Amino acid sequence: MVPASGGRVAGPVYRPILTSRRGELEALGHLDSAAAPLVAPVLDVSPADTGLPELLGRLPAGLVPAVDVRALPDGPDGELARWGVPVLPVIGLTCGEGRLVAHGAACRAYGRGAVVRLQVGRDRAGPDATTTAVERVWRWTGLVPEQCDLLVDAGDVCCPADLRLAEPRVRRLVDWARRNAWRRVTVAAGGMPPSLSRLRTDEPVRVDRWDWLFWRRLADLGVGYGDYGVVPAPPGDVEPGDRLPTVRYTAEDGWWIYRWSRRGGRGDERFADLCRTLVTAPHWPAAGAGFSWGDHELLRRARRVTGAGSPANWTAWSTSHHLAHVVAALTGPVDGHRRGPPAGVEDRDGFTRPHRGGEHWRAR
Numbered sequence: 001m002v003p004a005s006g007g008r009v010a011g012p013v014y015r016p017i018l019t020s021r022r023g024e025l026e027a028l029g030h031l032d033s034a035a036a037p038l039v040a041p042v043l044d045v046s047p048a049d050t051g052l053p054e055l056l057g058r059l060p061a062g063l064v065p066a067v068d069v070r071a072l073p074d075g076p077d078g079e080l081a082r083w084g085v086p087v088l089p090v091i092g093l094t095c096g097e098g099r100l101v102a103h104g105a106a107c108r109a110y111g112r113g114a115v116v117r118l119q120v121g122r123d124r125a126g127p128d129a130t131t132t133a134v135e136r137v138w139r140w141t142g143l144v145p146e147q148c149d150l151l152v153d154a155g156d157v158c159c160p161a162d163l164r165l166a167e168p169r170v171r172r173l174v175d176w177a178r179r180n181a182w183r184r185v186t187v188a189a190g191g192m193p194p195s196l197s198r199l200r201t202d203e204p205v206r207v208d209r210w211d212w213l214f215w216r217r218l219a220d221l222g223v224g225y226g227d228y229g230v231v232p233a234p235p236g237d238v239e240p241g242d243r244l245p246t247v248r249y250t251a252e253d254g255w256w257i258y259r260w261s262r263r264g265g266r267g268d269e270r271f272a273d274l275c276r277t278l279v280t281a282p283h284w285p286a287a288g289a290g291f292s293w294g295d296h297e298l299l300r301r302a303r304r305v306t307g308a309g310s311p312a313n314w315t316a317w318s319t320s321h322h323l324a325h326v327v328a329a330l331t332g333p334v335d336g337h338r339r340g341p342p343a344g345v346e347d348r349d350g351f352t353r354p355h356r357g358g359e360h361w362r363a364r
Contacts, residue, residue, distance in 0.1 A: 027317075145182050
C-alpha cells in the first residue's frame with residue numbers, strides 16, 4: 001500500500017477477517033483514534049453472535065466494519081439495514097436474490113458500498129462465469145463496481161505448499177478483477193497453523209507468518225493486505241478443551257507462540273510467568289506498553305497487577321497487538337520490532353532483556 005502525497009495514507013490499509021466473538025471485538029474496540037480509520041475489518045457472524053448491532057455501536061469513530069451474515073438464515077437478523085449502525089454488507093457470489101436485495105437496501109441506508117468476497121477454495125469458476133456471477137450481484141443489489149471493494153480470500157496459506165498452490169490462483173483472480181473498476185482490491189489469507197498442540201510448551205516458539213509472506217510475493221499486483229488476525233482460517237480454530245494460557249504474539253515475519261503448562265502454581269501465576277518471559281524478549285516492542293492496549297494488558301499481568309484473564313482475554317490482547325503491528329508495518333517502520341534494544345539493557349518498562357531465543361519452528 002503506497003501512501004498518498006504528503007506521506008498520508010489514503011483510506012484503510014488493512015482488512016482483517018475476524019470472528020464476532022468477544023476477544024476480537026474487544027481488540028477492535030481499543031484501537032486508538034489514529035489507527036481506527038486505517039482498519040476495515042470483515043466480521044464473520046454466526047447464529048451464536050447475539051447482540052452484535054449494539055456491540056458494533058461501541059466501536060471507535062472512523063472504524064466501519066464489513067459484516068458477513070451468510071451463516072445466518074434468511075430473515076430480519078440478516079438484514080443489515082435493520083441494525084441501525086453503519087456497516088458494509090459482505091456479498092458472496094452464491095447469495096440468493098432476497099439477500100442481495102437486502103444488501104442493496106443496507107448500502108442505500110448507510111451509503112458505504114459493499115465488499116464482494118471471492119473465496120479462492122470455493123469460487124473456482126472460470127473468468128467468464130465469475131463475471132456473470134458478479135453482474136448478477138450488481139443487478140440485484142443495484143450497485144456498480146465503483147461502489148464495491150473486492151476481497152480475494154485465499155483461506156489457509158500456512159506452509160510453502162499452500163503458498164505455491166494459492167499464488168497462481170490469486171494472480172488469475174486479480175488479473176480478472178482488472179476488467180472492472182473496483183474501489184479497491186484486497187488479498188487476504190490465514191497463516192496461523194490450524195493446531196498448536198504439537199508445539200512445545202513453556203518456551204516461546206516461532207511460527208512463520210505465511211499470510212504476510214504470501215502478500216509480499218504479490219507486491220507487484222498492488223493489492224491491499226488482509227489476514228485472519230491471530231487465529232486460523234476456517235475450519236481451523238482453537239482446540240476444544242485446550243485452555244493452556246496462550247499468547248500469539250506478532251513479530252515482523254512470524255508469530256511467537258507462548259503456551260504455558262508449568263505446574264506447581266495457580267493459573268494467575270502461570271500467566272504472570274508467561275508475560276514476564278514475553279516482556280523481556282527481544283521481540284517485545286521498544287514502545288512497550290504504549291504500543292497497543294494489548295501490550296499494556298500483558299505488561300500489567302507480568303507485574304502481577306491483576307489476574308490472568310480468560311481465553312477470550314488472551315485472544316483480545318494478542319489481536320490488539322497484532323492489529324497495531326500490521327498497521328505500523330503497512331504505514332511505516334514497526335517501532336521496536338525490526339531491531340530491539342541490546343540484550344542485558346533495561347528498557348523503559350523496567351525489565352532487563354536477557355539473551356533469549358526459543359525454538360524456531362516452521363510449518364512443513
